[in-house]
Amino acid sequence: MRRSFSMALVATAIMAAAIPAQVLAQGPVPAFDPVTAGDAPVLSIADADTLKPGEYLWHPELGSDGAVALVVDLDKQVAFVYRGDALIGITTISTGKDGKETPLGTYPILQKEVKHRSNLYGAAPMPYMQRLTWDGVALHAGSVPGYRSSHGCVHLPDAFAKALYDETDVGATVAITEDGTTMADALPITPQVTPADPDAPTLDDTEQAPAVVASSAP
Numbered sequence: 001m002r003r004s005f006s007m008a009l010v011a012t013a014i015m016a017a018a019i020p021a022q023v024l025a026q027g028p029v030p031a032f033d034p035v036t037a038g039d040a041p042v043l044s045i046a047d048a049d050t051l052k053p054g055e056y057l058w059h060p061e062l063g064s065d066g067a068v069a070l071v072v073d074l075d076k077q078v079a080f081v082y083r084g085d086a087l088i089g090i091t092t093i094s095t096g097k098d099g100k101e102t103p104l105g106t107y108p109i110l111q112k113e114v115k116h117r118s119n120l121y122g123a124a125p126m127p128y129m130q131r132l133t134w135d136g137v138a139l140h141a142g143s144v145p146g147y148r149s150s151h152g153c154v155h156l157p158d159a160f161a162k163a164l165y166d167e168t169d170v171g172a173t174v175a176i177t178e179d180g181t182t183m184a185d186a187l188p189i190t191p192q193v194t195p196a197d198p199d200a201p202t203l204d205d206t207e208q209a210p211a212v213v214a215s216s217a218p
Contacts (some may be wrong), residue, residue, distance in 0.1 A: 043087045045181045048078045053146030056091035056160045060167060063088045068167050070139070071186065072154055074102060075179040077147070079154070081164060082183065089164070094155040097148045105190035106175045107132040109139075109168060116140070126153070128161040132174055134192060139164070139174065 043057055051057070066084020073079065074095055081089035095102040109130045116129035116138075127141040132154075141162070142155030149155070154176070156164065175186035 043090060045080065045087070045090075048073075048076065048080070048090050048181075051078065051090065051092050053092050053094075054144045054157050056089065056157055058089045058091075058160060058163050060088045060163075062086050067172060068169075069173040069183055070164070070168075070175070071180050071182060072102075072174065072176045073179055073181060074104070074148075074176065079156075080181055081167075083167075089160070091156060091160045092144050092146070094142065094144045094147065094149045096150050096152040100151045101148075102137060102150070102152055102154060102176060103133070103190075104176050104178065104187060106173060106186045106188060107137075107190055107192070109170050109172045109174060110134065110192065112165065112168070112170060114165070127158070128156075128165040130165065130168060130174075132176075133190075 041062075043059060043062065047057055060083070063083030063086030066082075066086070068088075069082050071080045071082070072093065072095070077093050077095065079091050079093050080087060081091075109132065111129075111131040113129045114127065116126045126138065128139075130139040132138055137152050137154075139154045139156060139161070141158045142153065143149060144155055144157055173183070173186070175183060177185050177187070180186065
């Protein structure tokens with residue numbers, strides 16, 4: 001028994017000595033960042049085909065110059081985020097269901113609000129809302145079940161909605177297309193008429209988004 005114990009100690013010492021000093025110096029592995037999925041040095045449009053409902057890829061470091069723009073593909077229920085010509089993000093989405101279709105067109109972001117509630121559908125929370133039209137279409141965090149489920153808005157995964165919100169400015173372009181992947185597929189800018197009422201409606205489902213980002217704001 002004593003001999004077996006001694007041999008085990010020797011084996012442990014040999015294994016420890018085999019570990020490079022630089023590995024030991026690195027310390028614990030850092031926690032996974034849920035906003036940045038994947039570690040590819042570049043993103044490609046084909047990466048959209050690898051995503052399951054609710055998944056996304058986010059690499060804002062891939063683009064350093066130019067305005068941020070979003071291209072929504074209603075057909076595949078995905079969206080592509082560009083900074084200038086660089087693709088920096090891809091996400092699954094959920095858009096308007098039958099009878100509540102998300103309208104095709106190219107829109108500027110008109111308003112932004114972190115804690116917004118729908119004034120059409122029971123004050124449903126719309127976290128990280130980015131308004132596209134004065135009659136109610138917006139980007140915001142919401143359910144992404146793998147099919148068209150909203151009342152006209154573009155639902156984004158929660159963490160992706162926050163990450164995108166932090167990168168965009170009012171006036172940024174959002175192109176809603178049938179099967180587009182780049183801004184070359186965008187339709188002409190859709191004319192907007194500013195309403196007299198500053199509290200214009202926003203469309204949304206009655207389902208509840210995470211309470212941690214909800215508020216009683218109008």
